[in-house]
Amino acid sequence: MIISNITSRKIENQIEVSALIDGYKLWYRFPDHLSLALSAEPFLAASFFVASQSGTTLEVQDSKTASPRILENFKRLQCIFGTWKSDLRPFTVKVQAEEPRAASDMICSFFSGGVDGLYTLISHETEISHLIYINGFDFHVSPEEFSVNVQRLENLSAPFGKEIIPVETNFYDFDKFHGVGRHWSHGACLASVALLLQPAKCIVPTSYSYRDLRPWGTHPLTDHLWSTEVTEIVHDTADLERPEKVERIAERSQAVLDSLVVCWKYSDRNCGHCLKCIRTMIILKILGINTSAFKGSVSAEYVAKLSPPADYRPSYEDLLRFAIDKGDESMEKALQKALSSSVAKNIIREFDDKYLNQSIRSSFRYFKKNKA
Numbered sequence: 263m264i265i266s267n268i269t270s271r272k273i274e275n276q277i278e279v280s281a282l283i284d285g286y287k288l289w290y291r292f293p294d295h296l297s298l299a300l301s302a303e304p305f306l307a308a309s310f311f312v313a314s315q316s317g318t319t320l321e322v323q324d325s326k327t328a329s330p331r332i333l334e335n336f337k338r339l340q341c342i343f344g345t346w347k348s349d350l351r352p353f354t355v356k357v358q359a360e361e362p363r364a365a366s367d368m369i370c371s372f373f374s375g376g377v378d379g380l381y382t383l384i385s386h387e388t389e390i391s392h393l394i395y396i397n398g399f400d401f402h403v404s405p406e407e408f409s410v411n412v413q414r415l416e417n418l419s420a421p422f423g424k425e426i427i428p429v430e431t432n433f434y435d436f437d438k439f440h441g442v443g444r445h446w447s448h449g450a451c452l453a454s455v456a457l458l459l460q461p462a463k464c465i466v467p468t469s470y471s472y473r474d475l476r477p478w479g480t481h482p483l484t485d486h487l488w489s490t491e492v493t494e495i496v497h498d499t500a501d502l503e504r505p506e507k508v509e510r511i512a513e514r515s516q517a518v519l520d521s522l523v524v525c526w527k528y529s530d531r532n533c534g535h536c537l538k539c540i541r542t543m544i545i546l547k548i549l550g551i552n553t554s555a556f557k558g559s560v561s562a563e564y565v566a567k568l569s570p571p572a573d574y575r576p577s578y579e580d581l582l583r584f585a586i587d588k589g590d591e592s593m594e595k596a597l598q599k600a601l602s603s604s605v606a607k608n609i610i611r612e613f614d615d616k617y618l619n620q621s622i623r624s625s626f627r628y629f630k631k632n633k634a
C-alpha cells in the first residue's frame with residue numbers, strides 16, 4: 263500500500279492537505295489561517311485500518327517523514343486492535359522517521375454539540391482553547407448544511423470563549439471505499455485531524471464510561487498511542503456515565519442544554535424518536551428538566567413499551583441505575599420492563615436463528631403484512 267503526493271493547496275478560504283493512498287486522494291480542508299503539518303503521520307494514521315485488513319506493507323513514497331514515537335506505537339496499536347478484531351493483520355511501515363517540529367500552543371477537543379463533547383468542554387473549560395468540528399467523518403452533509411451547523415456550534419461555544427475549527431474531509435468515503443467500518447476507524451480519523459493541526463494537546467471525548475468500555479475506535483488504551491513528540495492525544499476520563507454527563511451539562515447552563523443535539527437522524531436538531539434522542543429524553547425526564555432541545559418528553563408508560571436492541575442494553579442499564587439513584591420509581595419499573603423485553607426478544611431471536619430457520623420472524627412478517 264503506497265502513500266504518495268502529500269501536498270497542500272489553497273482553495274478560496276481553506277487550505278487542503280491531501281495524499282494519494284494507493285491512488286485514492288484522501289483530503290482534509292481547514293480554515294486558511296491555520297498552520298498545518300505536511301508530514302506522513304496523519305496519512306499513516308488514516309490508512310492504519312486499511313493496511314491492517316490486508317497486512318500489506320504501508321510505504322510512504324514521498325520525502326515526507328513520520329514521528330518516531332507514533333511509528334513505535336503502531337506495533338502496540340496493531341497488537342490491541344488485532345486482539346479485538348481477529349481478522350486484522352500486522353503490517354510493516356516504510357517511512358523515514360524524524361521528530362516533528364514544535365507544535366502550536368493550542369489545546370483542542372473534538373466537538374459536535376453532543377453530550378460527550380459538551381461534557382469534555384465543560385470539564386476542561388479552562389484548558390481547552392479550540393474545538394474541532396468535522397464534516398465527512400461520521401456523517402457527510404452539504405457545504406450549506408455544514409455552514410449552518412458551524413454557525414450553531416459557534417453560538418453554542420461563544421459563552422465558553424472557544425474558537426471552532428471547522429474541518430472537511432472525504433475520510434468517510436475513503437473508509438467506505440475500503441469497507442473498514444466507522445466504529446473501528448473513527449479514532450484513527452480523529453488522530454489524523456489532530457496530527458495535521460499539531461496542537462500541544464488534543465482531548466478525545468469518551469463514548470463509554472469505564473463500566474461500559476468495549477473494543478472501540480476511541481479507547482483509553484489506544485488514543486494516546488496516536489501521539490507524537492509534539493502533540494499529546496488523550497482520551498478524556500471516562501468516569502461518568504451518560505446520565506451524569508447530561509446532568510452536569512444541565513447544571514452548567516440552560517442555554518447550553520437547549521442547544522444539545524444528540525440525534526442519529528439529523529446533525530442540527532433532535533428528531534425525538536431515534537434511540538439516541540429517546541435515551542437522552544429519558545435522562546431529562548428522570549431529572550425533571552425541561553429543554554427546548556426536544557419537542558415534548560417521554561413518559562414512563564412509553565418507556566415500558568420499548569425494547570432496546572442488544573447493543574443498546576448497557577446504556578439502558580445505565581439509565582436504570584440512574585433512575586434508582588434518583589429515586590424515580592415509575593421510570594425504574596419502566597426501564598426494568600424495557601430491559602426484560604429486550605432480553606426476552608433476544609433469546610427468542612437466537613432460538614429462531616439456531617433451531618427454526620427464522621420461521622418465527624417469517625410468520626410474524628406474514629401476519630403483519632396480511633393484517634395491514
Ligand SMILES: [Zn+2]
Binds near residue numbers: 527533536537
Ligand atoms: Zn433523533
